[in-house]
Amino acid sequence: MTANGRPRATVHDVAERASVSRGTVSRYLNSSGYVSDEARARITAAIAEVGYVRNNAARNLVTRRSQAIGFVVHEPHLIFSEDPNIGSIMLGTNDVVAAGGCQLVVLVVDTEADAARVADYLRGAFVDGVVLVSARSHDRITDAIESIGLPAAFVGRTDPAVKVPHVGIDNRQAAAEITRRLARSGRARIGMLASALDRDSGADRWEGFAEALGARYDERLVVPLPLYSYSAGVQGMTELLEREPDVDGVVAASDAVAAGALEVLRAHGRDVPGDVGLVGFDDSAWAQRCNPHLSTVRQPARDMGRAAARLVLDQLAGRDVASVTLPTEVVWRGSA
Incomplete structure (x- = not known):
């Protein structure tokens, strides 16, 4: 029975309407064995006429697959x-x-x-x-x-x-590469909004950031955040500016985090990139929504x-x- 209580069309109904055997219909449905072009056309039309829908639950019991x-x-x-x-x-x-x-x-x-x-x-x-x-x-x-x-x-x-x-992807290598690029732009105090350190991606991006800075790495310029989110970027950038107001470069663990950071920098009168260079990670839609557009790492999602x-x-x-x-x-x- 269908959900509305009507009888469900069966293979018998299709075979009868198409004037072929049940075996021919079965071969057609399962793409197994020969079915003539003429029979195939009649079966296709019959399926539409009687409203037949394959009973996947029964099929799954036989194949032990849910598809x-x-x-x-x-x-x-x-x-x-x-x-x-x-x-x-x-x-x-x-x-x-x-x-x-x-x-x-x-x-x-x-x-x-x-x-x-x-x-x-x-x-x-x-x-x-x-x-x-x-x-x-x-x-x-x-x-x-x-x-x-x-x-x-x-x-x-x-x-x-x-x-x-x-x-x-190699999150560590990618984060190190974009951090070095930011450092070469003349930034002296580079911080990080380090999201999701409990996951491999977040931990690897933080490690790549620290590796790239080497002796210049300063843990006071790193703000751990729970999520790759816009709101986390707002929270993290606010905390970083309160803690270290002379920061002039920021690596955000994702584009969404960078977008939140950008809004806070603007609210505090900081020009990007004039006063603070900002980079993200992902090359997602966030990167193109921001003004200026974000420098970032493109990953093939x-x-x-x-x-x-x-x-x-x-x-x-x-x-x-x-x-x-x-x-x-x-x-x-x-x-x-």
Whole structure:
């Protein structure tokens, strides 16, 4: 029965309307075996006429596949809606998943209750594999993936003890490169708004910043922040100016953070880039919205999603996989 109580059209109905056997309809639906062009045309028309929809639940019981791939975002709801990179990663993942004949299922983990619910969902075999953004080591989601051997790929580097392939960039090298470029512009006191130090991306960007400055690194010029968000940039830049008002260069851990910092600098009468050089990270839509446009690190977000999805589908096909590191590029614009 359908949701409105009407009888659901079956393969029998399609076969009868098309004047072919059930076996012919089955071969057509499963793309297995020969079906003549004439029979194919009649079946196509019959499906439309009787309103037949494949019963995937029954099919899944036979194949033991859901034909669904999970896309888990382990970030607060604010970041999911605010960070353009996550959207690009998701679209890239969907490009490959859809081409592989599967459906993408998006799951957002904001709280511990979310984590427990999503972990149980993954254990329930509702998806055949999963792409996980912003993975944490030894949390409920990662533990569930490892315990059941679910085909998976993480976007972002993980703890080496976690035996799940990942797709990422060299955050440390990229942060070091843009910090050196900022230093070469003549800035003497360079600070950092260092977001998400509990995750590999945030920790690596901070380490790259410190490495690039060497003996010039001053921990008083570093403000740790919880999230890659505009509001975190506002909070961090306000604190940095109160603490060290002579700062003349700022490396923000993301473009959204840099955009928040830019508003605070303006409010305090600081010209960018005249008084303070400012750089971001991601080359997201935030970079082009700002005035002046942000100097930043371009990371290939959509390609990261595509690569992660291919890793999952390769595992489902029984192929060997290995982690992938994609290139980045410093994009120099007016903010520095």
